[in-house]
Every structure is written in C-alpha cells, then in structure tokens.
Amino acid sequence: MDQLQSMRVFVKVADLGSFARAAAQLDMSNAVVTRHVADLEGRLDTRLMNRTTRSLSLTEAGQVYLERTRQILEELDDAEQMVLERTHEPIGTLRIVAPVVFGMHNFGQVLRDYTQRYPRVIPDITLVDRSVDLVEEGFDVGIAIARNIRSASVVSRRLTTGCLVVCAAGTYLQRHGPVEHPSSLATHACLTLNPGMSGDEHLFEGPDGQTRVRPNSVILANNTEMLRQFALQGMGVAILPSYLIGKDLERGALVPLLPDYQLAPIDIHVVYPSRRYMPAKLRTFIDHLVEHFEEGPADGASERWLADADGAVLAGSLTLEAIRKSAEADRQQA
Incomplete structure (x- = not known):
C-alpha cells in the first residue's frame, strides 16, 4: 500500500484513539484503515498499537514512530504549500539570461515595472553573448536573438522584430x-x-x-x-x-x-523550458514581456x-x- 497514506492513517487513528472514528473522518472503511496500520507494522516488523475490543493504545515503538511521523508529515505539508504558493503566486528567484547589449539597453524599464508589480520575485540576470543551453544551465527564461539559445525542447514565443x-x-x-x-x-x-x-x-x-x-x-x-x-x-x-x-x-x-x-530583420523571442507546471513567477514574467513589447517595439519610443x-x-x-x-x-x- 501507499506508505505515505498509511502514515497519515496511522496518525489519524492515534489522534482519535479509534479505528472507526478515523475511518469516518478519512471516508474509508474500517477494514481499509486497519489494513493501512497493519501494513506499517509489517514494514517495520513491530507492533505500533495495542488493540482490544474496547481500547487502543500506542506501544513504546508506536509513540516514537508517531512523533517522528507527525513531524515528517508537517514538513511535507509545508513543502507542498511552498510549491503551491510559487505555482499560484509570483514568488522566488527568477533566473534570466539575455544577450549583453540587448539586456543593457532594454531590460531596465522592463524589470523595474515587473518588480514593482511582483515585489516577491527576485530577478537574477545573466548577460552573455555565447550560446546558452537553457535547461542544462538552470535558467528559467531567456531572450533569444538569432540562435543564442541552443537548448532542445524549449518553448519559443516571439516578442518583437527589430531591424x-x-x-x-x-x-x-x-x-x-x-x-x-x-x-x-x-x-x-x-x-x-x-x-x-x-x-x-x-x-x-x-x-x-x-x-x-x-x-x-x-x-x-x-x-x-x-x-x-x-x-x-x-x-x-x-x-x-x-x-x-x-x-x-x-x-x-x-x-x-x-x-x-x-x-x-531581427526576430526577438522569449524562450522557456516547458508550458507544463509553469510557476507563477515565470508565467507572469512572460506575460509582462509580451505586454511590454506589444506596447512598444524593442527599444521603446x-x-x-x-x-x-x-x-x-x-x-x-x-x-x-x-x-x-x-x-x-x-x-x-x-
């Protein structure tokens, strides 16, 4: 059975002191709840709970396992919440790569306006004129002029055309x-x-x-x-x-x-690794770039x-x- 799910069931049974009450809250049958706890005991080769028809108590090993399992599950929930926040709310470091001259002459206003709108995002900008592998070098997003981005399987979206x-x-x-x-x-x-x-x-x-x-x-x-x-x-x-x-x-x-x-002409694109599971910081930055260049071409006025x-x-x-x-x-x- 799913070990993580079994750990959650074990904690719920221990907190409520009852297999039946845990089953009701988890929307499971009593048999499934019992099987989850039994699976943990079999995996650990030790008894975690003493059961009678009228009472349920933790063994010494069960008490140790409960404390550590509760901590693990809380940390896991925290980690998932952090990821969800970054998926739905723009937050965290955004690694950007761009050609040197384009970045120096065209990123000032773009990044000023973006950070004003999304102050919890920290742009980390790298300006290089060499060929860049977006994925291998760990960049979230890049500006491609000609063929300076050589990564396979990246998504490309045209921003504007210069001359x-x-x-x-x-x-x-x-x-x-x-x-x-x-x-x-x-x-x-x-x-x-x-x-x-x-x-x-x-x-x-x-x-x-x-x-x-x-x-x-x-x-x-x-x-x-x-x-x-x-x-x-x-x-x-x-x-x-x-x-x-x-x-x-x-x-x-x-x-x-x-x-x-x-x-x-010079086509200028924004490139990024994938459309799937795009964090909010990346999605909002791409939208911001597109909006900026729709309002004015590559160097503004x-x-x-x-x-x-x-x-x-x-x-x-x-x-x-x-x-x-x-x-x-x-x-x-x-």
Missing part, C-alpha cells in the same frame, strides 16, 4: 561624404562585427534587387555597443540593431543611411520612430541633405 540600420555620425559624413548605395560600403570606413559573429558580407534588398556587399572593415569588434561608441565618435559607418541605437537616431547623434535598402517608414525616410533625407550641402560648401571653400 539592422546602416548609420554614421554626421561628423564622419561631413568628412567623407554620403553613403547612397550599399556598394559604397566597400570604400567607406566600416565598423563591423567579427566575421565569425555576422559573416563578412551583407545582403541588402532594395529598388534594384539584391545587393551583396563586403564592407571595408577598418575596425572589428565582438560587441555592438563598442561599435556604437566608435560610430558616435565619427570613426566610420556601422550596421547596428535598432534596439541599440534608436535613441541616438532620435536625437541626431547618428544618421540613418540607405533608407531604401533593408537587411534581414526610439524604435517607434523607426517603425514610421515615412518619418524615418524623411528624417534621414533631411539630415543627409544638410550634410550634402555642408560637404559641398566645404569643397567650394577649399
């Missing part, structure tokens, strides 16, 4: 002239990711079809935030994700180039500016026109 933007600082463009076609990247000074991370060529879709370009790399790096800093310093042309540079584009620190040409195609082209064209005029004036003065 890659060709950009440069106005100071660079004033010195070196505009970038009017993807092929120009073969001669401009380009700030690029290491080939192992993004390849050494880029495929553009535009009015004249597909254009494949190998940029003239003057600086290589393994981190897009570093490339952003170089671009802001006017050191060259960079291809950077919109969730990283949206605010730079809004304030004019970087100028979007090649508005009529597009690179492959800055990407909403990018999502407005007419506005983006107009803003870029006006900036580029001003740069062209400035460059022409410089040439005339020279």
